[in-house]
Structure formats: C-alpha cells, structure tokens
Amino acid sequence: MSNYCIDIFEFGRHKTQEVTIGDVKMGASNPIVVQSMTTTNTNETEETVAQIKTIIDAGGQMVRMTTQGQREAKNLEHIKAQLVKEGYNQPLVADIHYNPNAANIAALHIEKVRINPGNFVDGAKKFENIDYTNESYLEELEQVKKKLIPLLNICKQNKTAIRIGTNHGSLSDRIMSRYGDTPQGMVEACMEFLRICKDEKFFNIVLSIKASNARIMVHTVRLLVQKMNEEDMYFPLHLGVTEAGEGEDGRIRSAVGIGTLLMDGIGDTIRVSLTENPEKEIPVANQIIDYINTKEGHDAIKKVDTDNYSPFKYTRHQTNAVKNIGGNNVPVVIGNNHFTKDSDYSYIADSSVIVSADKKEYPVVKYSNSNEFDFNNHELCFVKIAYSDMDDSAIQFFKQQNNVVILLTSNNSNSTIEQRAAFLHLRNHHVTTPVVIHKLYDSVFDANTQIQASCDIGPLFIDGFGDGIFIENNTENQSLVINTMFAVLQASRVRFSRPDYISCPGCGRTLFGLQDTTVLVKEKTAHLKGLKIAVMGCIVNGPGEMADADYGYVGSGPGKVTLYHQREVVKKNINQEDAIGELVALIKENGDWVEPS
Structure with a gap:
C-alpha cells in the first residue's frame, strides 16, 4: 500500500512540519494559506504596491512577485517598506528564475524566495538530450550545491523561507536526459535540492510541483509526498495547476487538480492561477478550501483492498461496453430533464427513464427494486446503487447482466471517497459493468456549485474511474450543468469537447x-x-x-x-x-x- 496519504477511505490532513514565513505559520495543523502573484513590473514600486494591496484586501495571505534580476531584487526593499508603512504586513515572496544572485539579494528584504530547480543553475532549457555518466551528473549536482548553499546561509541569517518550486515546463536538461518528461523526473528535480537543504540543516522550506495538466500535477505531487515520506521528510506543500486559463475552464481545471489533492489531505497553501486580474484568484481558492473542509467527519466508509489502486499513473478502470457506454468509449454525459445537442443522454425524472440522442428510452431501476424488474426486455438498463448497498448479491447480479450500466450514487458527505471505494470493490471482484458517476446537488447551481462538482467528481476521473457523468440538479439553467460536466471531463483529460x-x-x-x-x-x-x-x-x-x-x-x-x-x-x-x-x-x-x- 502506498503511503502518500493517511487513509484513502477517511478524510484527514497529511501532517507536515510547521514552517514560518513572516507572521504566517504554514503546515502542521495550521489553516491552508491562500496566495496569489502580481502581474506588474517589480521595478515599479507604486504600481506593485497597489496591486499587492488589492490582492490582500481580497483575502490573499501571501503575495509573490516576479524578480528577474538584481535590480528587481533590490527594489523589494522599497516595496516592503511602503507596504509596512501603509499597514500591510503580509509575507512577500520573490519569484526567481535563472538568477541565484537575485535570490541572494531578495532573501535580505522579504520573507520568502521561490527558486526553480529547473533553471536556478542550469539556465534556460535547450531541449538537448545529453548522455550523462554518473560522474558528469554528480559534477552538475556539485554546481547546484555551490550556488544553493550561499542562499541557504543568507536565509538562515534572515529567517527567510524558501519554496523549491518545480514546474513541468522547466525541468533542466540534466533531469530530462536521465528521467525524461516524467513525474519521476519532476520529483527527483525537487528532491535533489531538498537533500542539499537537509544536509545543510535548513528546514524552513515549502515545496511545489506544478503542471498545466491537472492529471500530471496530481500524480506527481502524490509521488513527491511518498518519496519524502520514504526519506523521512515532511515539508509543507504548495498546490496549483499552472497556466489553468481564464473563466469557467480555468476555475474548473484548478478545482479538479487542487481539489483532488486536498481531498487526499495533501496541501498547506494554494494558488489558483487564472489569466485574469490576480485578486480574482482569491475567492476561487477560498471556495475550494471551504468546500473541502466540509468533508471532515464524514460517515465511515467500509475499507477494501487497495492493491489494484494506481495513484501515481493514469489507469482506466476496465469495463465492457454497453451500447456507447464503457469499454473504450469516452465518458458519456447525462443531462437532467433537458436535452441538448451536446449531451449524450437525458434523465427524465418523472418517468424514471434515460433518453438517448436517437430518442430511445431506457429504464432507471433502483437496485433495491431489481428483483421485481425484467431486464431481459431491454437492450440497456441503468441500475442506481450506492456503495453501502454493494453486498455479495449485488456483485453477483452485476456479473450476470450484460445490458446494465451502474448509476453509482452516494449520500455520504464525502461522496468522492465512498465512490472510489465502490470502484475498487467492483475491480477487486472483477465486475466489468460500466459505471456512470451520479451526484445530486440540491442547491441552486451556480459558479460555486461548479467548484463543488469539480472537487467531488474530478478526482474520480483523474484516477481512471467512470464511464459517464450525471450531475442531477433541478435548476432551469441546465446548460450550465451540462457545460460543467463537459468541463470536468476535459479538465480530467478524459474527454475533449472544445479546444x-x-x-x-x-x-x-x-x-x-x-x-x-x-x-x-x-x-x-x-x-x-x-x-x-x-x-x-x-x-x-x-x-x-x-x-x-x-x-x-x-x-x-x-x-x-x-x-x-x-x-x-x-x-x-x-x-x-x-x-x-x-x-x-x-x-x-x-x-x-x-x-x-
């Protein structure tokens, strides 16, 4: 069993060590910290100060600034002084690429410095495949150490924290040559720097591994946590889907990636990266955190064997096809009392049928009533069941039917964990019946509900579970619900319906x-x-x-x-x-x- 989280059947926060960033305590049992980043020229003091204030006024607890060179690094002192003068004491972070000297200066003036292992020493990527010997590889690591240790000493003296921030898009040619463009390479890029910090007894560290692909981001962060645990390290994690985009798509992609990891109990600070004004990122981040916090104390979920669970790579749950559902088909989308040219099926609640695009009607049967129903008269039937009802007789029933699709529902406040347990239970018993993930939302369906649905359902598709999605809600704006389902599938990388x-x-x-x-x-x-x-x-x-x-x-x-x-x-x-x-x-x-x- 992997140990990247405390328990995949019970929500609980992964315990990390506490670090101090200015007046902010991060990690351990401290609340998750929300942050953003300026878009201004860091040499422009007044403009940058004004934007930082806007971010903080929106609820941001930490703000990062790009720091291209020594001139920008020196100006951080003036930015910090002006903010303090105006009563803003929240921690500031310098974002460093390519320039260790700028990092050394920045560490003198503000509370945290972000460095990227991919270009802190190695410079810009050339996409060259270099045949490293063990000796030449270690020689480059020595160069990393020579550049990194002076920064660590400055940070020790000034009580400055460091974020070791690996990006999928900027792995060094050294890492790429040995590991390729893989989660293992991203993790090793981070661990190389982390081991140097540990040797130098510097522990005021936050880690991040980001990617624009939410699936890669999730698998890689899980792998990093596992690797740290193996080496007795427990540093706080910064989460984010980088280059997530703008509008509905950017919010849903961020919620799928960040929400999946928070649902695992992983994450001590988050940033939602939107192509919008930075203060607009803050309420989205808070919506994600607030919703995940409601999962604490959920009803107990019966545990199953996890030997067939693959948290570090995408493996699609294998099912047989029933019409266009399951097998190698893309996941289907089921609307509610509404049919559009985009949705594959529509659930008609009053008559308990699901209608296909060619207007054929297929019954929806509760598993508890299945003994009273003749399945032989239908080419496709949907059977609605929750994990709590999946006893031995249910398993045998699904094994015997070849025209049934499971409509997997849940009344547990943590439906994600319960539905994942159901998939593992089916897999362990070699049930290959297609499964549509069902989730009912009683409240008004709006932008906040979109975030909730992304956090609930996205993790299941990220893990390879699900042959379809059905978000049930009685709103008149069914097009918003359908758009959300397609966006969750796209953010999870399982079905593309738009660019x-x-x-x-x-x-x-x-x-x-x-x-x-x-x-x-x-x-x-x-x-x-x-x-x-x-x-x-x-x-x-x-x-x-x-x-x-x-x-x-x-x-x-x-x-x-x-x-x-x-x-x-x-x-x-x-x-x-x-x-x-x-x-x-x-x-x-x-x-x-x-x-x-």
Missing part, C-alpha cells in the same frame, strides 16, 4: 496584453474541438508547458510574439498585432483548421 487552452496568469515578465490576447485567441479558435493551444507570457515555462500543445503563442519581447507548432519554433518575433492572424494561418498550413459551422 484545450493553456494560458498563464501573467507576471512582470509578460510583455504583451495577455488577458486580451487570450480572449481574442479563444474567439478565433473556439470551434476547433480537441486542439491544444497555449498562450504564454514569456519563455520561462512557455516552451516546456506546451509539451503536449499543438500550437503555442509565446511572448518573446515587448510587443513581440513567437509561434510554435508542437515544440518547434515556426515564426519568431512577430508583431503582436499580426500574431493572431499568423497563428490562424499556421493552423491552416498544418491542416488542423476547420471553418466554423
């Missing part, structure tokens, strides 16, 4: 209007279902986070954009006003364009 946009929130390194540009790119490409398009502010994480993107739009200078096809640079330094047209032309050149219907 997949990877867009960063922007920072002081961004040299063009990122928010406006992202909106324009979406307007031009919104009909290109399944295409992956990245809109990135700069080259720090841009090329790497676009690893599985089809096309990339990346800032390369003031008002300049470089276009990528997959990982290859196609057009450099295009004027920003021409770049979207050039992006469309590039998509057409490669045969991926279709005209809007």
Whole structure:
C-alpha cells in the first residue's frame, strides 16, 4: 500500500512540519494559506504596491512577485517598506528564475524566495538530450550545491523561507536526459535540492510541483509526498495547476487538480492561477478550501483492498461496453430533464427513464427494486446503487447482466471517497459493468456549485474511474450543468469537447496584453474541438508547458510574439498585432483548421 496519504477511505490532513514565513505559520495543523502573484513590473514600486494591496484586501495571505534580476531584487526593499508603512504586513515572496544572485539579494528584504530547480543553475532549457555518466551528473549536482548553499546561509541569517518550486515546463536538461518528461523526473528535480537543504540543516522550506495538466500535477505531487515520506521528510506543500486559463475552464481545471489533492489531505497553501486580474484568484481558492473542509467527519466508509489502486499513473478502470457506454468509449454525459445537442443522454425524472440522442428510452431501476424488474426486455438498463448497498448479491447480479450500466450514487458527505471505494470493490471482484458517476446537488447551481462538482467528481476521473457523468440538479439553467460536466471531463483529460487552452496568469515578465490576447485567441479558435493551444507570457515555462500543445503563442519581447507548432519554433518575433492572424494561418498550413459551422 502506498503511503502518500493517511487513509484513502477517511478524510484527514497529511501532517507536515510547521514552517514560518513572516507572521504566517504554514503546515502542521495550521489553516491552508491562500496566495496569489502580481502581474506588474517589480521595478515599479507604486504600481506593485497597489496591486499587492488589492490582492490582500481580497483575502490573499501571501503575495509573490516576479524578480528577474538584481535590480528587481533590490527594489523589494522599497516595496516592503511602503507596504509596512501603509499597514500591510503580509509575507512577500520573490519569484526567481535563472538568477541565484537575485535570490541572494531578495532573501535580505522579504520573507520568502521561490527558486526553480529547473533553471536556478542550469539556465534556460535547450531541449538537448545529453548522455550523462554518473560522474558528469554528480559534477552538475556539485554546481547546484555551490550556488544553493550561499542562499541557504543568507536565509538562515534572515529567517527567510524558501519554496523549491518545480514546474513541468522547466525541468533542466540534466533531469530530462536521465528521467525524461516524467513525474519521476519532476520529483527527483525537487528532491535533489531538498537533500542539499537537509544536509545543510535548513528546514524552513515549502515545496511545489506544478503542471498545466491537472492529471500530471496530481500524480506527481502524490509521488513527491511518498518519496519524502520514504526519506523521512515532511515539508509543507504548495498546490496549483499552472497556466489553468481564464473563466469557467480555468476555475474548473484548478478545482479538479487542487481539489483532488486536498481531498487526499495533501496541501498547506494554494494558488489558483487564472489569466485574469490576480485578486480574482482569491475567492476561487477560498471556495475550494471551504468546500473541502466540509468533508471532515464524514460517515465511515467500509475499507477494501487497495492493491489494484494506481495513484501515481493514469489507469482506466476496465469495463465492457454497453451500447456507447464503457469499454473504450469516452465518458458519456447525462443531462437532467433537458436535452441538448451536446449531451449524450437525458434523465427524465418523472418517468424514471434515460433518453438517448436517437430518442430511445431506457429504464432507471433502483437496485433495491431489481428483483421485481425484467431486464431481459431491454437492450440497456441503468441500475442506481450506492456503495453501502454493494453486498455479495449485488456483485453477483452485476456479473450476470450484460445490458446494465451502474448509476453509482452516494449520500455520504464525502461522496468522492465512498465512490472510489465502490470502484475498487467492483475491480477487486472483477465486475466489468460500466459505471456512470451520479451526484445530486440540491442547491441552486451556480459558479460555486461548479467548484463543488469539480472537487467531488474530478478526482474520480483523474484516477481512471467512470464511464459517464450525471450531475442531477433541478435548476432551469441546465446548460450550465451540462457545460460543467463537459468541463470536468476535459479538465480530467478524459474527454475533449472544445479546444484545450493553456494560458498563464501573467507576471512582470509578460510583455504583451495577455488577458486580451487570450480572449481574442479563444474567439478565433473556439470551434476547433480537441486542439491544444497555449498562450504564454514569456519563455520561462512557455516552451516546456506546451509539451503536449499543438500550437503555442509565446511572448518573446515587448510587443513581440513567437509561434510554435508542437515544440518547434515556426515564426519568431512577430508583431503582436499580426500574431493572431499568423497563428490562424499556421493552423491552416498544418491542416488542423476547420471553418466554423
């Protein structure tokens, strides 16, 4: 059994050691800390101070600033002084890439320094595959140590914390050459720095591993926790889905990734990265935390054998196909008392049937009433059951039926854990009946309910469970419910119903209007279902986070954009006003364009 969380059948916080960041205590039993990041030029004191105040006034408890060089690092002293003068004492964080000297300066002036193992010493990625011997690999680690130890000494003297922040998009060529673009490589990148800190007896550390792909982010953070536990380390975790995007999609993708880990009990601080003004990230983060906190003290869930559970890699739960549900089919979407051209089925509550796109009706039967129903007269039947009713007779029933789809429901306040236990129970008994995940929300369905549904259902699809999704709610706005289901499936990487946009929130390194540009790119490409398009502010994480993107739009200078096809640079330094047209032309050149219907 893996030990990445306390107990997968009972919600409980993973215990980490306490660290101090200014006046904020993080880890252990302290509340989860919410933070954000400025988008201003850190050399502009007044502008940066104003934005930090806006973030804090919105409820942010910690604020990070991009710190490209020594000039920005020195100006942190003035920013901090101005904030304190105005009564703002929340901790500040310097975001460092490529520049250890800037980190050394920043550590003198503010409470925390974020360094990226992928480029703290190694510089920008060249995507070169280098054949390292053990000796040459260790030589590079010695160079890391020489650069890192001076920073650790400064942090010790000034009581400054460090975040070791690994990004999927900026692994070093050393790590890439030995481990590839894998969760194991991301974890080792973090652990290399962590072991040096441990040797130097520096423990005021927070860790993060982020990716724009929520599934990779979840599996990698779980693996990091497991690896730390094996090496007797228990440092606090910072969670986030980087480059999550904007609007509904950005919020749902963040809730799926962050919510899955918080549901595991993992996470001591979070940031929701949206391509919007940073203060808009704070209420979303609080909604996620507040909802996850309601899971504490849930009803007991019967434990099952977890030998067949795969928390560190995606393995789809194997089922037989019944019509278009299960097997190798993408998960279906079931609406409620409403049918649109987008949903695959619609549940008609009054007559307890589910209607398919071709208008055929299929019965919905409660398992408790299954003895009274003749299943032989139907080519497809939905049987509604909760884990608590899955006794031996239920297992035998499902094994005997070849025209049944399970409608898996739950009344437990932690439906995620209970439904996961149900899937493991079915798997352990070799039941291959397709399963649609059902969740009822009684309240008004709104943006907050979208967050709740993402936290409840997203983790199951991240883990490979589920052949369909059915969110039941009586709201008149059924289109919002259906859009939410499709967005949860896309955020979980199991069904793509629209383009997949990877867009960063922007920072002081961004040299063009990122928010406006992202909106324009979406307007031009919104009909290109399944295409992956990245809109990135700069080259720090841009090329790497676009690893599985089809096309990339990346800032390369003031008002300049470089276009990528997959990982290859196609057009450099295009004027920003021409770049979207050039992006469309590039998509057409490669045969991926279709005209809007």
